[in-house]
Amino acid sequence: MKSGDTDLLSGKGYEIIELLQGLDVPRTEAISIACLVCGEELTSQNIEQASGLRQPEVSIAMRPLRERGWIEERNEKKNTDKGRPVKYYKLIVPFEEIVKTFESKALKKNMEMVEALEQLKELSGNH
Known part of the structure; x- marks a missing residue:
């Protein structure tokens, strides 16, 4: 999922965001849910690129989703020993x-x- 990141949120994704926000779901949480519904397993960077959210916003938005048991989060080390591991998220419900x-x-x-x-x-x- 590299070049198509910006295409992740289709019309359906934007509609999900709008409807969730109408239910008082915080904007960043609504965007993250829509990305995960429209994609499979996504990296934090996939979500950032598709949505325009910054990395800290993605991390903060994922916290309540994880607490509710809606997502699975895993870390994968990069090919090099330097830098932080890549975070992957996917809906599990x-x-x-x-x-x-x-x-x-x-x-x-x-x-x-x-x-x-x-x-x-x-x-x-x-x-």
Whole structure:
């Protein structure tokens, strides 16, 4: 995955980013998820080149994905003994499962809002 890095995010990828951000998913996290959905196993550099994110942004965005158990991360030494190892990332859960997680979170938030509105209605009737 070298020359096609910038082509990684297709129309589908950009749509995923937009929809995830609409669900209050942080921008860098949404971009990283979209890259991993559109690619197979990707290096941090693949994601940087496709998305325009900087290396620290990719690392920070991957932390919550790793904590949720959505990605696998592995290090591979470069051919030379110098420099940091290359980080590889890949999704280890189906994208549908990720979507269901965000769906549950959104439904819970909506229920909390409805309950708050009901309480406000009750309070407004008791002046």
